[in-house]
Amino acid sequence: MKHFLRICTACAAVAAASTLPAVEVILDGCRSTAGWNSFNGSEFKGAKVSLSGGADGLKLGYDFAGGGQYVGCHPKKLAVPQADSLSVTVNASSPVGFNYRLIDSTGRTFQGKGFTLRQGVDEKLTLSTTGPWSTAWGGSGTHNRPEFPLKSVWLMATKGKDQPPAGTVTIKSVTAEVPELPENAVSGTGFERNLAGWTLKGEWMPQLEGAMLKITPVSAGDRPAQLEIVFPQPGRDLVRRYRLTPGNTNPVYYKVPFPAEVNPRNRYRITLKVADDNGARAEFVTTLSGKLAGTVNLGDPRSSREIEKSKFGTCVHFSYAPKPEGAFKGWYPKELLLDEISNCGFKFIREGLAMDKLPDGSWKIRDVDLETLKKAKERGIEQIVVIGMSAKETIPEFLNKVRAMVEQSRDYVNIYELGNEPNNFGQWRQTFRHKGKDGSWNGYESDGTVSEWVRKHVEYTNAGADLIKKIAPDKTVIGLGSCAPTNFHALNAGVSKNLDGVVEHPYTFSLPPEKVPFGKRLAKRDGIAIGDDEHTFRGLVESYHEHFRKTGKPRSLWVTEFGFTTFELSDAKAKGLYVGFSEQAQALYLLRRFVESLSLPVAVSCQYDFIDDYDSNPATDEANFGILRADYSRKPAFYVLQRMNSLLAGAEPDPSLQLKVTKEALHRSMVRGELVKDWDAAKIDAANGVRLAAFRQPDRPNERMAAVWSMQPYSGEFNTRPVSFEVGGLQDFTAMPVAIDMMTGESFDLPVKFENGKATVTELPLGQTVLLIKFFRK
Incomplete structure (x- = not known):
């Protein structure tokens, strides 16, 4: 057996080298009767047979006291593609005859010459597949050798002269010598x-x-x-x-x-x-x-350096921790964290670079931040660099900083993000006020006008984008970064053609990942209709691209922040925006959002943020977004996203596949209704449907992928829901697929019916996961 295992672990080499000796494989371990039938040689009346399983092997009992000539057993299913010989290891309780029959692919039966078994001795008998035969009959021909594959092998205890009429033959194993391991070994x-x-x-x-x-x-x-x-x-x-x-x-x-x-x-x-x-x-x-x-890539971890392309990233706060002190001291061990980001397989990190103003009025990126940028690059991680924007600076002052930032970092940076959430940071609302009050958070004032701060922020953004493109025309410039309706107002105000992409931060706050707290039903509040009536993330993304077309330039959409916090809700926070998700829900929701983003026209998605801030203070919502805790231990989300980063690296939507959910049954007790009764006068209901998305990876031309998941809120109350769907356009991708549970990493075989290039899956029991199905070219 040790010899067999050594050969088996080198199966590829065995298959490739015809000069190597034959490989011995076990046809059956002979411990359970579940896959066997017994027979009593009924053409000769009187024999009794029994068959039982045990720790030593299959026990074939015989009793010829009342007559008969032979009894035996055979596997219910057997397919030996090619074999020079078969072997059976047996032990008899008493001396007895033993013989075998081979049933070939035509149904013809070949019976061997027979053996006499000794009492109490393990004997390994060679059963020839080439003869000589005592007899042969049946089938569709008169050939003298079995035609492969063999359909069955019969093992028989035979009545002998001067031998005890009853006893037991223990069948310990049945093996075959084959030229190479079959494909399904x-x-x-x-x-x-x-x-x-x-x-x-x-x-x-x-x-x-x-x-x-x-x-x-x-x-x-x-x-x-x-x-x-x-x-x-x-x-x-x-x-x-x-x-x-x-x-x-x-x-x-x-x-x-x-x-x-x-x-x-x-x-x-x-x-x-x-x-x-x-x-x-x-x-x-x-x-x-x-x-x-x-x-096949089944989700084994791959480092950022091993991943060539990806649309997935994470947010960091390295520049907030130049020393191991303060609220962000957890970010100080930068190499440790960069290694963990690389271990997780993220291709992007997103944050700013701190700058010091020199005595002559010029700006210099802090050495420690430049060093971190270089170390990230060494690990195959690209940084989206945020350039801070303050309403307290003049445009010339701002551009002076922009020039210094780009000129000093351009060797390591390809993407610059202008500003960050101007509705929250940079004093825009407080500087450019409306009728003596701070400007509205959503950029739309109660008198029906767009806030002045929005127009000013667009002015600065345009100036910054134009300068970056002048200095480094090969770089990607993204920006705006306000909440969704504000971004739409900004686009209407006139954004420079040099702004390649628009930044969106679609936090759900307390909703599942397919939902967002923005939609058409909030048009009165926001002064503009965005998204759709169901408050879906997909609808928001689609409305962005429609608005890009309306405002004169197709742009990319960048999600540089989104996340789910795992803090503990308190009375003081009960009326806030955020609710605390369980760590398991966080993992599932991050996964669902990343995968849905990949199926949509979203350039890059960055999870906020990699490690908990503020020592993972359980009562603070902002302190628990990490996929690492403050003590650097990994939350469940780390492993889930590590698997996702490996599986979906370089993936893109596959328009050649036609997807159709044909049934998404729910018991009436499983249907979810209201998520939020009154989100600024808009009711938001749960989604009870199923998402199905198709992907391909250019570096894996012999594979196609489909991801399927339920959009219901996370719950451990029920087991699964039955889902049926079709994937058309597969053509010759009809080899046995593999389904991967992206939450657990388990992979299993999926019952699929292929017909005319279409795969049909019926009543798949879908649980709390994203199931990734890999189809292979046959």
């Missing part, structure tokens, strides 16, 4: 793990179809325990449970319950969980890999 690595007071020693026993795991349990104490073995499936996983008793070291044999044929491109994560009777628990994951799994 799987391989796994042995292990030894200590779990909750038990040592589990595992040995994979790969088979021609599927695999069997032999687990030898040894207790370090006197507590019984339960072993659970979990095989991932859509919806409810397949779980087998075994009782472990101290002193009993009999092996547990677990045959992997593949729902159909093995998928050569999948990697099956099988979880072993041990819980003793006092409540101690531990678990371990062992992995089976299909022969082609190494050619």
Whole structure:
């Protein structure tokens, strides 16, 4: 077996080199009767047969006292593509005859010459596939050798002269020598793990179809325990449970319950969980890999340097922490955090660079910030640099800073963002007031006019964009960055053609990620109709691009901030904008928003922010947006986004695929209604539908992807919802697909019907996740 496992782990090399010796594979581990039938040689009356499974093997019982000539058993399903010989290991309780039959692809039966088994001895018998035969019959021809693939092998105890009439033949294994491992072979690595007071020693026993795991349990104490073995499936996983008793070291044999044929491109994560009777628990994951799994990205972490292209980023506050002190001291260990950002696979970071004013009135980027910029670049991370804009500066003063910023950083920066949320920062509303009061937060005054501060901010933005393009015409310039209706008013005011993109910060505050607190029903408040009636993020994005066309220039849309805070709600915050999300909801909502953004015309999306600020103060909403806590431990969102960054690097919408959700059933108790009763006079309801999005990656021309998820608010109340959908336009992408749960990383086979280039999925049990389905060229 050690020899077999060594060969199996080098399956690609075996397949490629025809000069290597044949590979021995297990056709069946022979521990369970679930895949076997027995027979009593009914053409000769009187024989009795029994078949049972056990730790030693299949026990074939025979009794010829009442007559008969043979009894036997055979696998219910067998397909041997090619084999020089088969082998069976047996042990007989008494001397008895033994023979075999092979059923070939035409249905013709070939019977061997037979053996005599000795009592109590393990014997490995070679069953020739080339003869000689005692007889052959049936099928569609008269050929003298079996035609592959073999359909079945019959193993028989035969009545012999002067031999006891009754006994048992234990069949311990059935193997085959094949020229190479078939495409649907799987391989796994042995292990030894200590779990909750038990040592589990595992040995994979790969088979021609599927695999069997032999687990030898040894207790370090006197507590019984339960072993659970979990095989991932859509919806409810397949779980087998075994009782472990101290002193009993009999092996547990677990045959992997593949729902159909093995998928050569999948990697099956099988979880072993041990819980003793006092409540101690531990678990371990062992992995089976299909022969082609190494050619498929199933979500293993990739660093920023390993990812060539991506539309995903995160916000940082490095420039706020030149020293390890103050409210932002958590950002001081910059290399540690840059390494973690790289480990997560983000391609962009977004923040400003601090500048010092020199005695001669010129500006210089702080050395520590330039050094951080360089270190990010070394890790394959690109920085979107925010250039601060203050209403207290004159335009010449502002442009002086812009020039210094660009000239000193242009070797490391490709994207400059002019300003940041001028409705909140830069004193715009307070400097350019309206009738003696601060300007309105949304840029629209109660007398029906657009706020003066909006027009002034556009004036500064235009001046900055024009200068950057003059200095560095190859750089991308983005800006505005107010709330959505303000940006629309700004576009109407006339924005320079040198502003390549508009910045949007579509926080949901307390809503699921597909919703935003802006929409057409707030037109009276905002003085302009934006988004759609359902307050969807998709509607907002689409209305931006429609407005770009109306205002004379197609521009890109940049989401340089969005996020979900995990703070704890207090009485004082009960009427605020934010609500505290659970860490699991944060992970799911970030994932859903990123994936939906990728399906829409959004240039880049940046999550706010990478690490909790203010020591993760649980009572402060602004202190808990991170995917790292203030002690640098990882929240669940880190692992989810790490997986997402790996899977969707370089992905883009695939217009060649036609998507259709055909059924998205919900029990009446699952339907969600009102999310917010009165958001400034607008009622916002939950979305109960399903999103389906198609993607492709230019560097993976033999793959296509579809992501599917439910838009309902996160809840652990119900299990799953059945969803049916179609993916058209796949043409020859009809090899077995792989579905990846982007929340857990589990990958599993998906029941799909292919017909005329269209994949149909029926009643998929969809849970709280984004399911990414990979289709492969056949």
